[in-house]
Amino acid sequence: MTDQKIIFLSFNELNFDYLKRYIEIDKLKNFKKIINELKITTSEQEYQNLEPWIQWPTIYTGKKAEEHNIFRLGDVINSDHKTIFNDIEDLGFDVGVVSSMNLKNNLSHPLYFIPDPWTQTKPDNNFWSKLIHSTISKFVKKNSSLKINFLDLLSLSLIILKFAKIKNYFFYLNFIFTGFKYKWRQALFLDLLLNDIHLQYFKNKKPNFSNVFFNGIAHIQHHFFFNSKVIENNELKNPEWYVEKNKDPFGEALKIYDKILGDYLSRNDIKLILATGLTQTPYDTVKFYYKIEKHEEFFSRLKIDYVNIQELMSRDFIIYFYSEKHAKNAETILRNLKLNSKKIFKIDNRGLNLFITLVYPEEIKKNELLESSNIELYKYVSFVAVKNGMHNEKGFYYDNFSKNIKSTIKISEIKNIILKIFN
Template sequence: MATTTTGTRPGARALLVEFNELSPALLDRFIAAGQLPHFRAFRDSSVVYTTDAGEDAPHLEPWIQWPTVHSGIPFAEHGVFALGEGREKLTQPLLGDVLAAAGVPVGVFGSINTAYRRRPGEPGYVVPDPWDIDGVAFPRSLQPFYETVSWAVQESSRDGLPGAGQLARFAAFLVRNGLRPATVVAAVRQLVDERRTGGVAWRRASVLDDLSYDVFRTLNRRHGVRFATFFSNSTAHYQHYYWRDMEPELFDEVGDGAHADAVLYGYRRMDALLGRIMADEPDSLLVLATALSQQPWAESAKRTFRPRDFDALLAFAGIGGAVARPMMAEQFVVEPVSHDAARDALRKLQALTVDGTRLLSADLDGRRLQVGCRSDVGREGATVAGGAGDTSRAFDELFYPIHTTRSGRHSRDGALWFRTGAHRVVEGRVPLTDIAPTILDHFGVAVPAHMRGSVLPLHRAPGVPAQRSRPSSPLRESVVVPRPRRSL
């Protein structure tokens, strides 16, 4: 389709708030209960859509859906299936790339499995997602921050902290890049609670959000950013592991009772963060997107396991000269020295079994393997056979459980709220491919041909026409309450 605008809209600003996998149903429930005042204020001044992720499992994953958001291309075309594939398969310019080419300074903070790169001298910044094992921040002065955040996220199943030197460098970076006293107090309180009462290390993910946002807002000012993205996975993590504690009546296997408020805790911490965003960006188009969501996983009892020691697992399998690194949850990456060695490692990893069933899922991409313990096989008390020399080992010696039984699983519905100053609820579902064209339209930037989604109708300033619209939309608008934009 042809577009109708060719230049940027002077002064336009937007921020894409990527709160991964928040549930529209839980947002409605918690807002109605008075638990989320900032989400309520945001919603009540927004055009409210529900998105359809467009895929079912196994293609319903954040590292698949968020590339769709940024590329404007559905999974059937971009083909990004695994973590790390965005760099190789997202060959068309992404949302931020199109804006940067039009002269809009862009900041990307943690957007998962995307392929943003910048060259020296270009405006803006890029902080890769923390699961990107090859991530390089731009400018390179951000690399120490990125590496520490990545360590914290990838090793979230362990209770330890980075080494003293890495922590010192991280602290020095934070002090130079916007760390607030209130965030320091929250971080200290978290560590004191861990030592004094125990059992609350899981809350570190929310503290990391606060630290990250301090840096994010500083980078936006420093680089004169007009479009930025901010990604958070903390509450998605809580939902995966603690949904059964929130609604035990839905599950045969209930939790330990110690995490009944964990999911609500995550939403309330994100509510406070959203309040900060709204206060910092009174005149920007704020876009809240979740890409997909979660729902209770009551008919299954999935547990995930990770190797206790990667080198020990590789040695047991008879694999030498390879490097293994954590990725996300049970997934990890193995990098042998050559393509032939990678094929040999794949064969050896696939030979490991429990009761005659393959223990590991393993996919080969060049000379890199993405590996994970299969949840339908891994279990405590089992024996792993098929090691080097036909040896066997106790499963518990090789693997440990990550957190607890998963009780939240992915759902296709997602929240998509555009803060325009007027409240409008649009019934029905819209595809994720509509997000990038709508944001480009806000800036008056032409939508490239590879982005085939529609521009969603928002309240626009005079003189900024829609570029493309849905000619016969099945959507229906309701609850129209005009409101003036105001600073919060």
């Protein structure tokens, strides 16, 4: 087994039911090879638990949400659960990780470990791993405002020169020059780069088990699904100012992920696993997403005293306080904030910190003042997206080695399916 290599591709939330309709239209030759071999996966029943930062820890640990008790992105750092990566190391094999969502680096000797952009866990000691993690984190957290500086660009350029495959240069250049207008291409740029990084790490380090996580397809479904040419619903349309009606970001993305999948299906020296965790289906209404952009200035206007703020994915952030009393006072202030009689924030008080999501669902316009204050919210937020996709417990699983596997499995069973290979 020591010379056996297994690669686990995490295509986060990819809906293969919609993908099937593109296979012949867009000649997705690699997805076509596996489409009839897919298994259905099931996850949590409660909708509030249908979040990727909950479901992927279920896959890693083999435990359901109420067992692993990880309900927020980044909260895994407070967990001591053993994961599939720990178990494989304990069996004497080597592992590698590239951007696995909500995974803590508590490994003994990973050959490489690049954390996801949101979880505050350490990368491995390699210079490139540290640079990749810090650079990608900055770009991901700035993706709604596009504010980048020279050092960020220099770091990204070095990473591209080091890892990008020449055959992909056309795609990178296209995404760079068009990504400011067509923002979904920023996500495709990142995932294509992560794949090139993973391929080079895997080639050089040769782990027995390696996982690479692609979040771009989840982002694109979440923000641009209504523009898919296979969704036949005249009521589910994006505003023309948001995305041109003749653009199909989902279909465009599938061509890139088909290309990525082909990098692995073409190899005969690996066993391959693919999973989606859960999926997305088209949302049933129009909902706007914003994020707080000027945290310090905004909370200063509210006279909220805090230690620091940690930005997370999209609308989420954590505020840390000096005491539970400070946290409670801040919670009271924030819960009273409303715009057009609708609440602004969803708040989880966790003692010394507040986990906050900006949940106001409508368009935030100029000159509108928050109720009970004289603050123009428009000045302190940046537009993220119009919500297009919603989570569904159904997911998909594929591997090219299992025998007699059921047609429907729980995502909590994936860990043991993988461990059987190593045992």
